[in-house]
Amino acid sequence: MTDRARILVVDDDPDLVDRVTQLLEDDHDVLSTTDWGELNRLYFREGVDLVLMDVNLPTLRGDRLVQILRAPKLAVRPPILFFSSEDEATLARLVRETGVDGFVSKSARGADLLATIGRYLGGRKTDAG
Numbered sequence: 001m002t003d004r005a006r007i008l009v010v011d012d013d014p015d016l017v018d019r020v021t022q023l024l025e026d027d028h029d030v031l032s033t034t035d036w037g038e039l040n041r042l043y044f045r046e047g048v049d050l051v052l053m054d055v056n057l058p059t060l061r062g063d064r065l066v067q068i069l070r071a072p073k074l075a076v077r078p079p080i081l082f083f084s085s086e087d088e089a090t091l092a093r094l095v096r097e098t099g100v101d102g103f104v105s106k107s108a109r110g111a112d113l114l115a116t117i118g119r120y121l122g123g124r125k126t127d128a129g
Contacts, residue, residue: 004027004028004029005027005028005029005049005050005121006028006029006031006047006048006049006050007024007028007029007030007031007048007049007050007051007052007117008031008032008033008039008042008043008048008050008051008052009021009030009031009032009052009083010032010033010034010039010051010052010053010054010057010062010065011032011034011052011054011057011083012034012054012057012058013054016106017032020052020113023110023113023114024114024117028117031048034057034058034059036059036060036065039065039069043069043078044072044074047078048078049078049079049121050078050079050080050081050117050120050121051069051078051079051080051081052081052083052104052117053065053066053080053081053082053083053100054082054083054084055082055084055086055091055094056084056085056086062082062084063082063094063097063098066080066082066098066099066100067098070098070099070100079101079102079120079121080100080101081100081101081102081103081104081116081117081120082094082095082100082102082103082104083103083104083106084103084105084106085105085106085107088103088105091103091105101120102116102120104116104117
């Protein structure tokens with residue numbers, strides 16, 4: 001069993017997914033999808049340690065996907081963070097309305113994204129040190 005955290009990026013921008021993957025892949029296993037079936041399989045069956053969820057997805061908005069993911073009562077719920085270019089007031093409102101764990105802006109510096117992820121992963125591996 002690996003000590004590396006599995007982070008699922010749900011975003012429809014392949015360039016952004018590539019940048020996030022490059023930032024995280026040295027210390028984490030990074031998965032990505034926008035497909036509901038794949039998201040369902042990864043989240044409920046295979047398991048992930050943290051989800052970065054875009055809000056403005058083309059088919060089903062991220063805030064709606066979160067409500068679907070959080071409907072079943074799971075013994076262990078991985079943290080879900082909105083990962084969006086929406087303004088902070090909108091993201092804070094969506095966090096309150098959907099019950100996700102927090103948010104991080106897509107414009108955040110790499111170090112800030114890593115620090116935020118590290119806070120939510122707790123004891124999981126978050127850096128090479």
